[in-house]
Amino acid sequence: MYSFKERAIKILFTAMAFASLFFLLGIIFVLFRESLPIISEINIFKFLFGKHWYPTYDPAEFGILPLILASLWVTAGAMVVGVPLGLGTALYINELASPKQKHILKPLAEILAGIPSIVYGFFGMLVVAPMVQKIFNLPTGLSAFTASVVLGIMAIPTIASISEDALSFVPKSFKEASYALGANRWQTLIKVTIPAAASGISTSIILGMSRVVGETMTVLMVSGGAAVIPTSFFNPVRPMTSTIAAEMGEAAVGSTHYHALFAIGLALFLITLVFNAAAEAISRKYRIKLGMDR
Amino acid sequence: MKNKITQFAGFAMITACMIMTLLFLASIIYMIFSKGLPAISWEFITAVPRNGMTAGGVAPAIIGTFYLTAGAILFALPLGLACAIYLNEYSPKGVIVNIIRMSINNLAGVPSVVFGLFGLSVFVKFFGFGVSILSGSLTLGILILPAIISASQESLMAVPHSLREASLALGATQWQTIRKAVLPAAIPGIMTGVILSIGRAAGETAPILFTAATFYKRGFPNSLLSEVMALPYHIYALMTEGTKPDLQTPIAYGCALLLLVIVLLVSAAAIFLRNKYREA
Amino acid sequence: MKKLMLAAFAVLFCAGNVLAEKVVIEGSTTVLPIAQKAAEQYMDANSKADITVRGGGSGVGINSLIAKTCDIANASRAIEAAEVKTANSKGVNPKAFIIAKDAIAVIVNNANAVSALSKQQVADIFTGKITNWSQVGGKDGKIVVVSRDSASGTFESFNALALHKQKAVADALMQASNQAVVTTVAKTPGAIGYAGIGYLSSSIKALTIEGITPTAETVLNGKYAYSRPLFMYTNGDPKGEAKKFIDFVLSKDGQKIVQEEGFVALK
Numbered sequence: 001m002y003s004f005k006e007r008a009i010k011i012l013f014t015a016m017a018f019a020s021l022f023f024l025l026g027i028i029f030v031l032f033r034e035s036l037p038i039i040s041e042i043n044i045f046k047f048l049f050g051k052h053w054y055p056t057y058d059p060a061e062f063g064i065l066p067l068i069l070a071s072l073w074v075t076a077g078a079m080v081v082g083v084p085l086g087l088g089t090a091l092y093i094n095e096l097a098s099p100k101q102k103h104i105l106k107p108l109a110e111i112l113a114g115i116p117s118i119v120y121g122f123f124g125m126l127v128v129a130p131m132v133q134k135i136f137n138l139p140t141g142l143s144a145f146t147a148s149v150v151l152g153i154m155a156i157p158t159i160a161s162i163s164e165d166a167l168s169f170v171p172k173s174f175k176e177a178s179y180a181l182g183a184n185r186w187q188t189l190i191k192v193t194i195p196a197a198a199s200g201i202s203t204s205i206i207l208g209m210s211r212v213v214g215e216t217m218t219v220l221m222v223s224g225g226a227a228v229i230p231t232s233f234f235n236p237v238r239p240m241t242s243t244i245a246a247e248m249g250e251a252a253v254g255s256t257h258y259h260a261l262f263a264i265g266l267a268l269f270l271i272t273l274v275f276n277a278a279a280e281a282i283s284r285k286y287r288i289k290l291g292m293d294r
Numbered sequence: 295m296k297n298k299i300t301q302f303a304g305f306a307m308i309t310a311c312m313i314m315t316l317l318f319l320a321s322i323i324y325m326i327f328s329k330g331l332p333a334i335s336w337e338f339i340t341a342v343p344r345n346g347m348t349a350g351g352v353a354p355a356i357i358g359t360f361y362l363t364a365g366a367i368l369f370a371l372p373l374g375l376a377c378a379i380y381l382n383e384y385s386p387k388g389v390i391v392n393i394i395r396m397s398i399n400n401l402a403g404v405p406s407v408v409f410g411l412f413g414l415s416v417f418v419k420f421f422g423f424g425v426s427i428l429s430g431s432l433t434l435g436i437l438i439l440p441a442i443i444s445a446s447q448e449s450l451m452a453v454p455h456s457l458r459e460a461s462l463a464l465g466a467t468q469w470q471t472i473r474k475a476v477l478p479a480a481i482p483g484i485m486t487g488v489i490l491s492i493g494r495a496a497g498e499t500a501p502i503l504f505t506a507a508t509f510y511k512r513g514f515p516n517s518l519l520s521e522v523m524a525l526p527y528h529i530y531a532l533m534t535e536g537t538k539p540d541l542q543t544p545i546a547y548g549c550a551l552l553l554l555v556i557v558l559l560v561s562a563a564a565i566f567l568r569n570k571y572r573e574a
Numbered sequence: 575m576k577k578l579m580l581a582a583f584a585v586l587f588c589a590g591n592v593l594a595e596k597v598v599i600e601g602s603t604t605v606l607p608i609a610q611k612a613a614e615q616y617m618d619a620n621s622k623a624d625i626t627v628r629g630g631g632s633g634v635g636i637n638s639l640i641a642k643t644c645d646i647a648n649a650s651r652a653i654e655a656a657e658v659k660t661a662n663s664k665g666v667n668p669k670a671f672i673i674a675k676d677a678i679a680v681i682v683n684n685a686n687a688v689s690a691l692s693k694q695q696v697a698d699i700f701t702g703k704i705t706n707w708s709q710v711g712g713k714d715g716k717i718v719v720v721s722r723d724s725a726s727g728t729f730e731s732f733n734a735l736a737l738h739k740q741k742a743v744a745d746a747l748m749q750a751s752n753q754a755v756v757t758t759v760a761k762t763p764g765a766i767g768y769a770g771i772g773y774l775s776s777s778i779k780a781l782t783i784e785g786i787t788p789t790a791e792t793v794l795n796g797k798y799a800y801s802r803p804l805f806m807y808t809n810g811d812p813k814g815e816a817k818k819f820i821d822f823v824l825s826k827d828g829q830k831i832v833q834e835e836g837f838v839a840l841k
Contacts, residue, residue, distance in 0.1 A: 005469070006467050006468060006469055009469045010384055010468075010469075012376070013376045013377075013379055013380040013384060014380055014384070016372070016373055016376035016377055016380070017376060017377040017380035017381060017385075017394055018394065019373045019376075019377060019439065020377065020394065020397045020398045020401050020439060020440065020443065021393060021394055021397040023401060023436050023439070024397045024400055024401045024404075025397075026412065026416065027401075027404060027408065027409075027412045030411070030412050030415045030416060031408070031411065031412075033415075034411070034415055054741055056730075057739060057741060084311060085311050085314055085315055086315075087311070088307065088308045088310070088311020088312060088314075088315075089311055089312050089315045091308045091311075092308045092309060092311065092312035093312075095305075095308070096305060096308060096309065096312075105312075107561070107565045108316070108319060109315075110561060110565070111319070111557075111558065111561050112315070112318075112319050114490070114493050114494070114497075114557045114560070114561050115322065115497075115554065115557060116496075116497025116498065116499070116526055116553055116557060117406075117497070117498075117499065117500075118497065118499045118526040118529050118530060118550075118553070119322070119326065119497070119529075119550050119553055119554055120322070121530075122326075122529055122533065122546065122547075122550050123322050123325060123326065123550075125533060126325075126543070127321075127325055139718055139720075139747055139758065139762050139765070140747045140749070140758065142748075153318050156315050156318070160315070184297050184298070184301050185301060185305075186297075186300060186301035186304045186305065187297065187301070189304070190304070207403075210403050213405070214403075214404070214405025214406065214407070214408070215405070216405065216406055216407040216499070216500040217499045217500055217526075217530065220530075221530070221533065221534075224747075224748055225723050225748045226744065226745065226746065226747075226748050227744070228744040228745055235745065236747065236748055241405060241407050241500075244407050244410075244411065245407050245410070245500055245503055246723070248410075248411070248414070248503070248504050249503065249504060249629065249630050249631070249634070250630055250631035250633070250634055251634075252633050252634055252637045253419065253637065261411075262411055262415070265407070265408050265411045268405055268407075268408060269404060269405070269408050272403050272404065272405055273400060273403070275403070276399060276400055276403035277400075280396070280399060342614075343614070344614065345611070345614070346607060346610060346611035346614070346831075346834070346835065347610060347611075424643060425628075508626055508627070508628045509606065509610065509627050509628050509629050510610045510613060510614075510626070510627040510628075511625075511626045511627070512613075512614075512617055512624070512625070513624065516596070516624070520596075520626075521626060521628070531629075534723070534751070535603055535606060535607075535629055536751065537607045537751060537752060537753070537835060537836065538753070539751055539753045539754065540753070
């Protein structure tokens, strides 16, 4: 009797454990199924490399190159802001902070990570954008630059916390050996600790990029929304995520526009999948290297 | 001497980065609080929007966010806990575990707007739940599932092996061991994960854009199938579809403050709980 | 513990389950503010009514009406023949109510010497064929085109009325609200933009189009070019709360809302 109950429970748990796999496959299936009609209607190269996104005009044009480029620009810009700040924060916490400071700073970074993206977007729209407009004397502050700054701030906690983990995993003996050879703290940090933690740090940067590229509400509110191939960081752009969010509400179900938006979702999903796989691969290699495979 | 100078400059740079980060955090929190506080009143929290959403309160949005978040947790907690228990207590090592672990990691990395597309296609259209609390809760539930699994798994892992062995040695079955010995010890850690997920679910906007949120509605939702207003969506709607920015921006600030307070309280609670648990 | 939570959840839902006739209004973002404010005032007077208002766009509203997922579809354009055909095949019989007139003014900075344009000139400016103010009789200077975000009803209106669905110039500054367009134009000397007639103020200058100044009068008598009716569609003759709601929108109080939201009331 008991063994029957035990087995039933085990089977139930096993089934439920597959939920994430099931949902992940479900997402992939839905994205493919809903985007397939677009491939039969428009040439896939025209879709991916078309320079014009005019979904509501007659005749409509569905070229997502401007959207992809906008996403890449904004992500690159965000990394310029986020990587030094995130890394600097991690190094400070790891190297300079007293235990007491660590106790306060680490939770603070977590709070920064927990602030909803709509709040960042709102902050960007009402505080950062007007500031950018004034400083650079632009017609509008809603631009790739503003989006990059706000997204860069959002990426700080991801980069800082994962990098800090990686730095703290570097064995003490490495540092001590370096000190014994007469290197000072800075030289040890640059020449020994950071290289030893390099794979963890690159994982953090890739995951930060993955978060930024998929970020929706913030770019929707601060990037300005012009679907043109970006030519300057100070022009409005329209990244992939914000296109989906802004237009899905007005696309009639089953229309070409509707399917095109799903196809953008698919492209976005594949991009983040590549990022995540890369991060996973690097961090696995790193764990093995430090003998921490589990 | 030169070495000392470079060290000083390097450390100064790192410290500057840290200060910048703190400055950003402080300025976001300061701006939202200073501009949001004047909007907050008893009426703001308990009344319905008035005068074309330029006055009154945001009670329907608060209620909506509550329902969506509660629904998401109710859906994700049992699933996530079961998955964590399987991975930690039952799992035969090997391919299956790796596949599940990989799918959790990848699910965690899916952009939130893609969850919205999934919810739209599956819950809203295919199952015919329409734009509703049910569709929104399920979508948010899938979104927070990876976080709940990892938090649960971490806390299960922290339970000492001796505890399991003692229970099994006393003749308890595996399920009895899990239920009576392992789970109670892991509950504070699991709670931490759940609390953090509440913050995440309450603040997410993109997944509910096409699955649950509506521009305007008054009063309590009458069923799981009715659409709701939600705090994060309300901020977005006021800023983009609102026609009177001078009157509506302060309301949006108020909503942002409410969201921020929820998140801060939730993080504080989780951190407090975790520290207490770690010390014990 | 879990059961307890479930039970609590169920009770919460039942508590909110007051019997009310539900009306779902969906569609054009142009009509959205009117519908929202009207719903508010209507529910104040009729506590039993339960009205939900959603945006989406005219096409989405009409689609929902056909799919019977909404009771009133807001639209800033007349229903198309193809849509009527689909509707009829599904047993839906759309009935139109004109609830207001929408008029869009073309606005420039107060310092701008130009104060009149022809329809052709407006179209050429917004599609990028004319790029300097000197080409339309003003001082030499680059024209900065300010537009609404393509998701907005005003964008849709202007695109249909003034540009005849030609593509607007791609590097236009997209603004999120009528108010934002007005603010940008007021601050940028070379700017040209468009906004609902209700947003006109002394901070900017409204151009005459083909010699006609945009006012409520020229809109109602049909002389002003950039104007169109706004609709609410129902399935057949509306009944119950939906009928009472539309009656309210068409009443004196309802038309006052139309004016307050920047549109032209039907006299």
